[in-house]
Amino acid sequence: xxxLVVAAAIACDSLTVRWERLMEEPRVNHILATxxxxxxxxxxxTERGVELWFVPPNRFRVCYGLPDSQVVVADGSHVRTYVPExxxxxxxxxxxxxxxxxxxxxxxxxxxPATMVADTMLKGTRGHLxxxxxxxxxxxxxxxxxxxxxxAQWPSQARLMDISGNVTTYSLLQWNRTAVPRDVDRxxxxxVSADVEVVPID
Numbered sequence: 737x738x739x740l741v742v743a744a745a746i747a748c749d750s751l752t753v754r755w756e757r758l759m760e761e762p763r764v765n766h767i768l769a770t771x772x773x774x775x776x777x778x779x780x781x782t783e784r785g786v787e788l789w790f791v792p793p794n795r796f797r798v799c800y801g802l803p804d805s806q807v808v809v810a811d812g813s814h815v816r817t818y819v820p821e822x823x824x825x826x827x828x829x830x831x832x833x834x835x836x837x838x839x840x841x842x843x844x845x846x847x848x849p850a851t852m853v854a855d856t857m858l859k860g861t862r863g864h865l866x867x868x869x870x871x872x873x874x875x876x877x878x879x880x881x882x883x884x885x886x887x888a889q890w891p892s893q894a895r896l897m898d899i900s901g902n903v904t905t906y907s908l909l910q911w912n913r914t915a916v917p918r919d920v921d922r923x924x925x926x927x928v929s930a931d932v933e934v935v936p937i938d
Contacts, residue, residue, distance in 0.1 A: 751866075751884070755845045758913075759836050764920065765790040767841060768910040771800070774903040786906070788840050791916060794830065795924050796839045810834060811924040818928055825928055828937040843906055844894045846880050858893065862886045873899075 759765075767788040774781050785801035798808045807818045810830055817826045836842055846868070856865040863885040870878050881895040894906045 752845070755890075759790075759841070759845070760792050761913075762792060762916055763913045764916055764923075765836075765841065766910075766912045766914070767844075767908070769840065769844075770907045770909065771840070772905045772907070774905070776901050776903070786840055789923050790836050790839060790841050791920060791923070792836065794835050796836060796841070797923055798839055807926065808839075809924055809926045810839075811921075816926045818926060818932070823931070824933045824935050825926065826935050826937055840906060843896055843904070844882070844891050844908065846877075846882070846894070846896070856883065858883045858885075861892070863888070863892070866891075875899075 765788070767786075767790075769786045769788070770783055771786045772781060772783045782803060784803060784805070787799040787801075788796065790796040794810060795812050796808075796810050800806050800808075805820060809816045809818075813830055815828050815830050815834070818824070819826075837846075851869050852867045854865045854867070856863060858865075863883055866882045866884065868880045876898055877896050878899050878901075879897045882891045883893040884891050890908065890911050892908045896904045898904075
């Protein structure tokens with residue numbers, strides 16, 4: 737839970753602009769995180785690991801751990817979703833506008849611009865809470881809170897509440913950025929066994 741220490745103020749969102757620019761750089765972003773899902777109506781929670789690779793402008797690979805494990809790979813022309821439990825790979829044409837914003841990386845950096853910024857403490861760490869609230873009602877999220885530790889380059893936690901009140905919290909474990917290797921294409925090849933059914937989606 738995020739503890740508010742100092743009253744909020746209207747934001748000057750230079751940090752969000754910086755994140756946008758960094759995400760357009762030709763680098764391989766490799767992220768390890770946890771994803772916690774909370775359904776307030778029932779009180780149920782689920783937590784799983786998330787591993788993400790992203791190369792601009794529109795290629796990414798996301799591996800979700802148990803429970804409900806799945807792998808989503810966007811190679812620039814198609815999106816392939818593999819759910820081992822179903823024994824299927826769903827394949828669809830990748831929309832031209834699909835980018836890092838449509839992956840968990842986008843959830844970490846989704847405050848654009850923040851409605852408010854406040855000094856906060858999260859688990860003993862001082863930092864800044866960046867909050868965006870959808871007053872217009874046009875987004876799938878009603879509220880987004882992103883915590884950036886003092887002096888850090890990236891957020892360490894992002895909390896997204898959808899319009900039904902369900903909450904998804906991402907906690908960053910590791911974020912590395914490296915030069916794009918010559919064999920980068922291998923990251924965006926989904927390899928499955930021969931008995932897995934491939935299902936095209938129109």
